[in-house]
Amino acid sequence: MTDMPYSIIGGGLMGAALAYHLASAGKKVLLIDDERVGRASGWNPGGVNPLHGPGFPGVMQDFYMDAFNQHLMHHGIIKDLSGIDFHHKVVERIFLANNKVELIALEKSLDFYNQLPNFSASIMDMNELSNFDDRISPNFEGALFTKGNMRLDSERFRLALLSSSRKLGAEILTGTLQEVFTRNKIVTAILVNGLKVSVSGLCMAKGAWENHPVDGWHPGYDLSIRPVIGDLLLVQSLGDPLKADISHGIKAVYQHDDHHYWIGGTRRESGILGPCTLSTKQELLRSVRDFLPGWKSFRVIGHSSAARPVSENELPVMGRAPSYDNGWVINGGGSKGVLLCLTMGRILTDLMMNKDVPTNLEKFSPRTLLRA
Ligand SMILES: Cc1cc2nc3c(=O)[nH]c(=O)nc-3n(C[C@H](O)[C@H](O)[C@H](O)COP(=O)(O)OP(=O)(O)OC[C@H]3O[C@@H](n4cnc5c(N)ncnc54)[C@H](O)[C@@H]3O)c2cc1C
Structure with missing residues (x-):
């Protein structure tokens, strides 16, 4: 099981940032994306702005600042690793x-x-x-x-995250998730491009396509993205x-x-x-x-x-899917996903590694998904 990759479905900013953090933590990663027309991460002005947005001022205030600081912390590393200038x-x-x-x-x-x-x-x-x-x-x-x-240039940043992840050992494939295989609350494998691949875990990072059904995936939440x-x-x-x-x-x-x-x-x-x-x-x-x-x-x-x-309350969503021990979701970037992707990817990586995360983040997850 340990040699099998963590699979991430979706190579927008959320999936790409999660791949980067998981790969940085030494985990084997397989990211699958089918390059849908109209994904948010490709066409946006790339504002990294911590002082405006849903929940500001208020519940998101500290989270936005932490997200901004994650950009300051990681931009140099991502640029050096990938060799891609994303013009921040x-x-x-x-x-x-x-x-x-x-x-x-x-x-x-x-x-x-x-x-x-x-x-x-x-x-x-x-x-x-x-x-x-x-x-x-x-x-x-x-x-x-x-x-x-x-x-920053959002599309170049997305490519830089994917390229950095690849340099850290992640595998990135073009394909569509067709089916999820589970046994006793454990995701064991996924079907992509007709190929069954055994996995250690699965994280959905499907952006606006979160609610599109996938055979075998019954996460026990209704995110209404x-x-x-x-x-x-x-x-x-x-x-x-x-x-x-x-x-x-x-x-x-x-x-x-x-x-x-x-x-x-x-x-x-x-x-x-x-x-x-x-x-x-x-x-x-x-x-x-x-x-x-x-x-x-x-x-x-x-x-x-x-x-x-x-998401329903316009706040980000990340955490474990209630039905599975190793099924996860990262989504709800809304109008702030460029700002939020690095900090959300980092927090979800910590959760997936069973590390402690600040308890005050639970309120950002609809239906208390974070520790489901
Ligand atoms: C016009 C506009 C302006 C914005 N401006 C800003 C801004 O200035 N600052 C800011 O912080 N945020 C901004 N945002 C928000 C930000 O762009 C999004 O929150 C963020 O890009 C969402 O990333 P994501 O990875 O969740 O989704 P997406 O980028 O949509 O990625 C989802 C990916 O999942 C893949 N996928 C879905 N289903 C499957 C499947 N079954 N199999 C394989 N792959 C699948 C898709 O192909 C896609 O690549 C803006 C958004 C828009 C649209």
Whole structure:
């Protein structure tokens, strides 16, 4: 049994980060992924931002900070191991406010930024905003200007995690999980591409496809992970670069690299994954024109609608499946999976190795899955 691999189903950021941590802990790993269209990890702006998101301020506050620190700790190692530069970088961001109510809401973030080392924030009035970048619409009330969050190229980061895992001995296969074989609460083998492979354990990291049934897998939980679709355009800027990421509500422009930007975002409960529809593209372009009317010289070079895997309470999910001694799940990254993947992968590795993990994490797991 000990010579058999821990199998991970799903090579998005969650599965890839788990593979990296398990392989770093000296475990034999087999990761299976079937490269579904619309996976979240490939098409997203790669924000590593611990001071916004579901449960912040509140239950997720410390967890987000721990997640951010895991990035600081592991980026150099992952880059060196994989040889892949995923362009991680500290960014500045402007959060626009349409009116006084929105501005007061943004002001509440000031203390969170200013009390952290390497983070800062201030409020800008319209004069300061137009001096900063006169392409921003003059019709706003003001803005929150922040420094300290990070951004990375999410797809390159995913590939770097997979490559690092491989260098540490993990095997990565393209294929679909077809069946799970169990005996007396133990997962003994999986069927992939028609091949039966004996395993030491199994972790589902299937993102928005978590609820798709697999023969033989009856985990004893109902996670209700739902796909919340986010649409993004990738554009090439032909003029002067923008001086910061700029957003109004969930609509935003994020820098991708020196010449490319993401235009997002949306939250749709249904729709088609893959290339954006024409009307979605038009909606995104309209929204950017509303807050950045002076930014005109760019052209769309790519677009995608991808599925955020969102749990019922919008919080992450990780732990042992109640029906099995060696069956696990890692999911619920929602809109924060880039930030969360390394810390979730580390915690789940500790759980799988029967190491102690902080007990206060149990509240993040729907149906107390963590120690099921
Ligand atoms: C538009 C958008 C913007 C976002 N922005 C940010 C951001 O700025 N910051 C942030 O922190 N997070 C962000 N996120 C969230 C983040 O991208 C996700 O939470 C994270 O990528 C989820 O990773 P995952 O591995 O759980 O899922 P996915 O990336 O969807 O991966 C799941 C994988 O499982 C595989 N799979 C499924 N079923 C099977 C099967 N039966 N057999 C084999 N393989 C299977 C699929 O092929 C897929 O590769 C954003 C998401 C979107 C969509």
